[in-house]
Amino acid sequence: MSHRIMIIDDEKIVGDMAKISLEEEGYEVETFLNAGPALKKLEEQPFDVVVTDLKMKNIDGLEVLRTVKKLYPNTKVIMITAFANLDVAIEAIKEDVFDFFPKPVRIKELKESIRKALIPDDKP
Amino acid sequence: MKIERKIILLNAIYLVLIVIIGGSAIQSLNSVSSKQRFLEIADDLNTSFLEMRLSEKNYFLFNNITALYEIKTNISKANDVLDEVKDDIIPVIGESGYNQLEKGLYDYNVAVTEAIDNDSWNQQIADNIRAKGHDLEETSSRITKLEREHISNIINRSKLLLFSSFFAVIVTALIVSRVVSRMVLKPIKYIELQARSIAAGDYSKIESSIRRDEFGVVIEAINTMSEELEQREEELIQSKKLASMGVLVAGVAHELNNPVNNISMIAQTYEEMYDKLSPSQRREFMEKVDQESERIKQIVDNLLDFAKPREPRLSEVDINELLRKALLLVQNSLNVANIKSRVELAEGLPRLLLDENQMQQVLVNLFVNAAQAMRPEGRLTVRTSLDSENGMVEIRITDTGKGIPSEYIPHIFDPFFSTKEEGGTGLGLSVSYSIIKSHGGNIKVDSRMGLGTTFTIQLPVNDQEKGSA
Numbered sequence: 327m328s329h330r331i332m333i334i335d336d337e338k339i340v341g342d343m344a345k346i347s348l349e350e351e352g353y354e355v356e357t358f359l360n361a362g363p364a365l366k367k368l369e370e371q372p373f374d375v376v377v378t379d380l381k382m383k384n385i386d387g388l389e390v391l392r393t394v395k396k397l398y399p400n401t402k403v404i405m406i407t408a409f410a411n412l413d414v415a416i417e418a419i420k421e422d423v424f425d426f427f428p429k430p431v432r433i434k435e436l437k438e439s440i441r442k443a444l445i446p447d448d449k450p
Numbered sequence: 451m452k453i454e455r456k457i458i459l460l461n462a463i464y465l466v467l468i469v470i471i472g473g474s475a476i477q478s479l480n481s482v483s484s485k486q487r488f489l490e491i492a493d494d495l496n497t498s499f500l501e502m503r504l505s506e507k508n509y510f511l512f513n514n515i516t517a518l519y520e521i522k523t524n525i526s527k528a529n530d531v532l533d534e535v536k537d538d539i540i541p542v543i544g545e546s547g548y549n550q551l552e553k554g555l556y557d558y559n560v561a562v563t564e565a566i567d568n569d570s571w572n573q574q575i576a577d578n579i580r581a582k583g584h585d586l587e588e589t590s591s592r593i594t595k596l597e598r599e600h601i602s603n604i605i606n607r608s609k610l611l612l613f614s615s616f617f618a619v620i621v622t623a624l625i626v627s628r629v630v631s632r633m634v635l636k637p638i639k640y641i642e643l644q645a646r647s648i649a650a651g652d653y654s655k656i657e658s659s660i661r662r663d664e665f666g667v668v669i670e671a672i673n674t675m676s677e678e679l680e681q682r683e684e685e686l687i688q689s690k691k692l693a694s695m696g697v698l699v700a701g702v703a704h705e706l707n708n709p710v711n712n713i714s715m716i717a718q719t720y721e722e723m724y725d726k727l728s729p730s731q732r733r734e735f736m737e738k739v740d741q742e743s744e745r746i747k748q749i750v751d752n753l754l755d756f757a758k759p760r761e762p763r764l765s766e767v768d769i770n771e772l773l774r775k776a777l778l779l780v781q782n783s784l785n786v787a788n789i790k791s792r793v794e795l796a797e798g799l800p801r802l803l804l805d806e807n808q809m810q811q812v813l814v815n816l817f818v819n820a821a822q823a824m825r826p827e828g829r830l831t832v833r834t835s836l837d838s839e840n841g842m843v844e845i846r847i848t849d850t851g852k853g854i855p856s857e858y859i860p861h862i863f864d865p866f867f868s869t870k871e872e873g874g875t876g877l878g879l880s881v882s883y884s885i886i887k888s889h890g891g892n893i894k895v896d897s898r899m900g901l902g903t904t905f906t907i908q909l910p911v912n913d914q915e916k917g918s919a
Contacts, residue, residue, distance in 0.1 A: 339712040339738060343719040350723065408707035429707050430714035433722070 329444050330372070333357045334364045334390060335379040335406070340431070344377065347433050348440070361385035365393050372398050375424075375443050377436070380407035380414060388414065391421045402443035406431055453633055453663045460626050467622060471615040478608040485601050488542040491535050492594045495551075498528050499587050502558070506583050509565075510576060518566050525559045547593050554586035637665040644672065653680035705749050709742040716742070752877040762805030762888055769802050769843055769909070770795040773832055776813035780821065788826035794833045799843055803912045804889060812882040816847045816905050819878065823851025823903065842891070842908040853899040862895055 331353045333341045341357030348355045356373075358364035361382055368376070376394050380387035391403045402424035407414070415426055425439040502521045509517035532539075532552060540548050561582040565575045644656045653676045656669050720727070720735050727735070777791060784791055820830050831848040854862060861867045863883040886893040890910045897903040 337708050337712055339742070340715060343712075343715040346719050346723060350726070408711065409704050429711035431711060433715060433718045 328352055328354045329374040330354045330356070331440065332364060332368070332373040332376045333378075334359075334361055334376070334382070334387075336360065336382050337379070340379070340406075344433070344436065347437065351437060353440070361387075361390050365390065368394060368397060373401060375402045375404060375440050377404045377406065377440075380405050380418075381409060388417060388421065391418060391423055395422055400447070404436070404439055404443065406436075453665070456633060456663075457630065460629065464622065464626065467615075467618065471611070471619075474611055475608060478604055478611070482601055482604050482608075484538070485542050485597050485604070488539045488597055489594065489601075491531070491539060492590065492597070495528055495531060496587075496590055496594065498524050498531075499583075499590055502528075503583050503587060506579060510580075513571055515566065515569075518562050521562050522559065522566070525555055525562070528555055542597065543593050550589050551586075551593070554582070554589045558582040558586050641665065641668060641672065644669075648672070648676050648679065651683075653677070653683075702749070702753060706746060709745045709749075712742045713739050749877075752881060762808055762885070764803045764805055766801040767804040767806050767809070769799060769804070769845065770834055772804070772806060772809060773813060773834065773845065776810050776817060777832065779810075779814055780817040783818065783821055784830065787821050787824070787828075789821050789824055789828045789830055791830040791832070794831070796833075796835045799834060799836055800911045802843060802909050804909070805885075808885045809889070812885050812907070813845075813847075815878040815882050820847060820849035820851065820903070820905075823853075824849050825851075836911075837908070840908070841911045843911060845907040845909070846904055847907075848902060848904040850902040853901055854895065854897040854903055855899065856897075859895060859897065863893070 331348055333344050333348075333355060334357075335341055336359050338359060341359070345355040345357050356367065358367070361378070362385060364376075364378075365385070376390065378387045378390045387405050387407070391405065394401050394403050403422075404425045404427065405418055405423050406427040406429060408429040418426060424443050427436060427439070502524045505517040505520040505524070508514055509521075529552075532548070532555070536548065543551075558579070561575070561579045565572070565579055568575055641656075647654075655673050655676070716735050716739050720732070724732075773793065773795065777793070781791075817830065821828075824830070828850045831846075833844075833846040833848075835844045835846075836842075837844050858867070863879050865877055865880040867880070883893055886907055886909075892906075892908045894906050895903060896906070
């Protein structure tokens with residue numbers, strides 16, 4: 327069974343490009359432009375990795391991070407942001423973010439990060 | 451001259467005036483009192499003259515020689531009195547008056563002595579005595595009468611003097627107060643006006659060289675303050691510019707980052723997946739790159755508009771027509787969003803001198819904002835009216851959207867401030883603001899949460915409209 331990756335970014339191209347590259351790696355990818363529908367989908371079924379943009383209107387990436395961690399503590403969350411902000415980064419680390427990418431995103435690095443995220447934790 | 455000195459001078463003049471009045475009053479009183487002294491003496495003398503005439507009558511009636519001796523005694527007494535008070539009465543009746551009295555007495559004395567020496571009755575000598583006695587009495591009472599008139603004159607003159615000086619004091623007081631108020635109030639009024647114009651932002655210097663007094667010093671101080679203020683304002687503007695530059699740069703960085711990231715991700719995917727992409731996919735990728743480049747260009751254009759708004763190219767424009775045109779441009783978006791529009795345009799508005807393209811940009815921007823703020827079934831209302839009192843045409847654009855939170859209102863025209871959920875550059879309203887300002891107009895916003903927002907634009911009516919047409 328292939329791993330399920332969720333990508334949330336209000337820039338459509340981010341999701342589109344990430345989807346093409348990640349599907350090439352054999353992942354099952356779903357993209358969302360808004361966090362609302364994405365979180366709804368998460369309630370229905372789990373994902374292995376959630377890649378979310380930080381700065382979105384209505385629900386931001388930190389909110390997504392918190393909700394995901396509450397629903398599925400084992401799901402890894404990778405955050406991307408157009409605007410690096412130390413406070414937000416610290417907040418995200420506290421909330422157990424797996425990785426943090428500033429835009430422009432290097433797709434290879436993102437893939438590498440997802441690969442690492444999918445290695446099961448040593449601890450049960 | 452310094453005002454302090456002027457006031458001292460005026461007070462000094464006033465004091466001198468009062469001293470002169472007082473002095474002349476005292477002089478008058480002195481003169482009256484010395485004449486009074488003379489009148490007392492004259493009364494004594496008149497009494498003794500009267501006694502002489504009585505003795506004279508005794509002599510005529512009874513031919514009594516003793517009476518003549520009594521007269522002589524009285525004459526010598528009168529002479530003694532005259533001698534004694536000579537210094538007192540000469541200033542009053544003058545040397546000639548005194549001499550007349552003395553001569554009268556002397557002549558009388560000669561006549562009486564002649565009668566005594568003659569021993570027997572002689573009608574001629576008797577007539578002579580009577581005549582001289584009469585002369586003496588006449589002289590004395592004439593002088594006395596004259597002096598009484600003098601006293602009355604002096605009193606009248608003093609009265610007049612006091613009355614006129616009373617008026618002089620009142621008139622001088624009025625003049626002095628007027629002069630002082632002109633000296634003090636006029637420059638204060640002037641300085642007040644200047645201070646107001648400084649408050650209104652006019653930092654031009656006040657002419658101070660004409661005044662050498664305290665006000666000159668005050669004006670000098672105000673000028674220094676004004677210079678300081680101007681400099682501070684300049685600094686403030688600079689620091690505000692810097693601050694908005696900071697906002698601008700941060701905004702640009704953020705706004706540009708997204709399309710740049712998109713292009714970068716397309717490029718990475720394109721390179722990596724080149725062999726697996728179909729020709730149509732490759733074309734699609736490149737179209738996307740082009741679109742994202744266009745997005746960057748838009749941001750840069752807006753930025754340039756903001757950084758260096760071009761001078762408006764003015765032409766006479768029917769504002770109602772311009773509004774209808776702008777509305778037509780957004781009609782499709784309104785239809786898609788199911789938003790009704792209503793126009794209430796005032797008839798007979800004066801044509802305005804506007805840059806049609808810039809103003810259309812503003813209107814379209816406001817319409818699009820309004821449309822985006824509303825749910826379906828919303829209503830966009832556009833009204834125009836003439837504010838003839840202020841010489842302005844007013845355009846009101848009202849939506850029934852969700853409203854702008856009051857804490858956002860002060861920033862609504864700031865560059866890169868956006869409340870839109872996606873795709874807003876945050877430059878639209880700030881560019882609109884600078885366009886309206888460059889037309890000499892105003893734009894303001896009034897919003898109520900849940901009810902909607904009204905943007906009001908005021909544009910000046912051109913006074914020379916007819917002349918330039």
